[in-house]
Amino acid sequence: MKIIVTDEVAQEGLALLAQDPRVELDVKLGLKKEELLAIIGDYDVIITRSGTTVNRELLDAGKKLRLVARAGVGIDNVDVDYASSRGVIVVNAPFGNTNSAAEHAMALLLSFCRNVTRANGSLKSGEWKRAPFTGYELKGKTAGVIGLGKVGGRVATRLKAFECDVLACDPYIAVKRAHDLGVKLVSHDEIYKNCDIITVHTPLTDETRNMIGERELAMMKDGVIIVNAARGGIIEEAALLKYLESGKVAGAAVDVFSEEPPKSEYLKKLIGHERVVVTPHLGANTFEAQVNVAVDVSREILNYLDDQPLENAVNIPRFDLALMDQMRPFLNLMNTLCEFGIQLLDANISKIVFGFSGSIAHYDCTPLTVCGLASILNRMVDQDVNMVNASLIAEGMGIVVEESKTTHADAFSNLITIVVEGEGGKRRTISGTLFEGLPRIVRLRDYSMDFAPEEHMLLLHYADRPGMIGKIGTIMGQHEINIASMNLGRSEKKGEAMVILSLDSAVPPQVLEEVRAATDATFIKAIHMPGARCSRSCGCTA
Structure with a gap:
């Protein structure tokens, strides 16, 4: 493997690479843009800090590039999305400092x-x-x-x-x-x-x-x-x-x-x-931290050579195409369920169970499980989480991750269910399926529902009694918030009711409090779903 180093990187890190007989290491500092473009095609890996811009032009010229290693936390100088499209892994050192x-x-x-x-x-x-x-x-x-x-x-x-x-x-x-x-x-x-x-x-x-x-x-x-x-x-x-x-x-x-x-x-x-x-942003500015980030990215490169998991990869190459053909329709559903469900959490997570029912259970659902885990964790940690490092990060956070599968399905040919357990036995359950290729949420907690997620929604629980829907509609109308659709679930007549409203605009905090007071809601949450599409953060290329 040929590696080029284009910025100042601590020698303690490079020494790990230099002593590996599989590695040919070239340190070429201060190259002009044209000089780097002329030679990058000979290398499998580039190690940079902030002084080298790894953009489309450089990635296109690096025909053999398999990995970009950023010896530091930030990756602003790397076009990660384009690297992903080229199948180039990008790693950094988020914890060296x-x-x-x-x-x-x-x-x-x-x-x-x-x-x-x-x-x-x-x-x-x-x-x-x-x-x-x-x-x-x-x-x-x-x-x-x-x-x-x-x-x-x-x-x-x-x-x-x-x-x-x-x-x-x-x-x-x-x-x-x-x-x-x-x-x-x-x-x-x-x-x-x-x-x-x-x-x-x-x-x-x-x-x-x-x-x-x-x-x-x-x-x-x-x-x-x-x-x-x-x-x-x-x-x-x-x-x-x-x-x-x-x-x-x-x-x-x-x-x-x-x-x-x-x-x-x-x-x-x-x-x-x-x-x-x-101080002027000096948190990472120590001699030891500079050594640590150099050592961390060098170890990642050696892990790659040894086919070991990469803890700090910020993207991932494409899945096997045959597996992607099976999984692609469900990646968007999984991401949508996670994006919705994570906003309902009010307790510290201790366990996440990903369940697959119906025809989908015949396949290896691991890519879906890890993609879902990455989608959840990306909203929780100060680190890019992907298909490679999601399980390692969850383990470090003390979160147990399980997968369950059954080919038996009642009402739906395929169903994905996510159960999140937290402190004190609290549980949050969300289930979804695909209808004409689009995600639909069909269960929240113990309530049967059926709605397509929209960008702005409002979810609330309250004691079912006459006039509640009218009160909610009146408040929304007074604040010029249009209700596009409504879905109602309830445990029994005059029992607890769950309402999910799809709205044309966001609900301000003061309106949320007004609805809570008017309905005596036991739970109320404004949900924001920027889009029901597969997040690239999970590492897939759908």
Whole structure:
């Protein structure tokens, strides 16, 4: 295997490749675009950092390329979709900087608590002042960790070592992992209300963008300390500045910003605030982290050579064509069920069962199971999940994954059922089938339903009694939200009813609360389905 290295990569990683007799390693730094295009056709693998753009032109020229290895976390310089279409695997090193990021979060927190940056500047200017720099101890403080993944888990461990009482919030982590770390899982609101220190360690997604804003900050204890060394945009920075200026927030330690480099006036004001410690996105910037990412991608290349699973592949080559012919009609259904079902979860997942009934059970359903698992996990973790690494990631999160098959089917020739189990025995069940090639959901929990998922939907449970549908329709009409269709299920007359509405537009939070109050709903959820199509995140090429 011929490998070209086009950017500076730590020698400790390259040494693993150099000592393998199957590898021919060429380090060619500083190549011009035309020079690289002229020679890339001779190589099976390219190792890059951020200095090389792996675009369509380069991928087309790399006729023999089988793998692109990005020695770092970001893959913005790689056209992953086009690489997938060419059957080229893309790997990165998302966890090589895990320890670096965790330590930096602690460094920021300690720097604020002990006034390190301010005291350093004062002393270097020739002053000798102590009183203005009286600090805070961590011992005995209640610390809240939002996001208990690899980085958040390490931060929680370190906070416990400083004798903090640690609460954690992560709806996608099994309770067992929290127990293993010795922390207590609580809700978001409990974190905000009870913690002296709050540190975030989640990916930036539609769910986490501006997750901590005006409402959450107002709920916090007076004198709270906030740390963000995860992603810019998780904390609403204008609101943070407001509560710093009011004194409710004692201070903040921030490494990441919604705009990098910061240009907005309010960001500059936040950065310049005397009670804010800041760094320019240095979480991964250690010598050790650079070695780790080099070692990680080199190991992935060797795993590829040895036909071993790739933990950090961000895409995957095509399935066997014969298998794809069998599975292709159901990949979209599986993704749709997962996209819908994941939005109904309100407990930490401990087990997922993928069930296949009818004719489909005659086939190997593993690709569907793993595609479904990847679809669920992609909304839960700060890592690209695909057909290769989904099972490994689920195992690391303490989630049990099972598959059940039966060729017997009652009402449908083919049926896919997903059962998600969580803390306290909570279960969520969703079943679907194909009707004229399009996904339809036919069961939610114990209710028989029959509807085609739409982009905007509203699901609610309430005690069945006259006038409920009218109340819901009236509220929607008052807010000019058109109801396209309605599906009703109920356990018995005047028992619990489940209603799913397909809408022409999204339901704002205030309207959601209005419907909840009018119906005394025991459960209500606005569902957003951007499209009932197979997500490329699962790794398939449908």
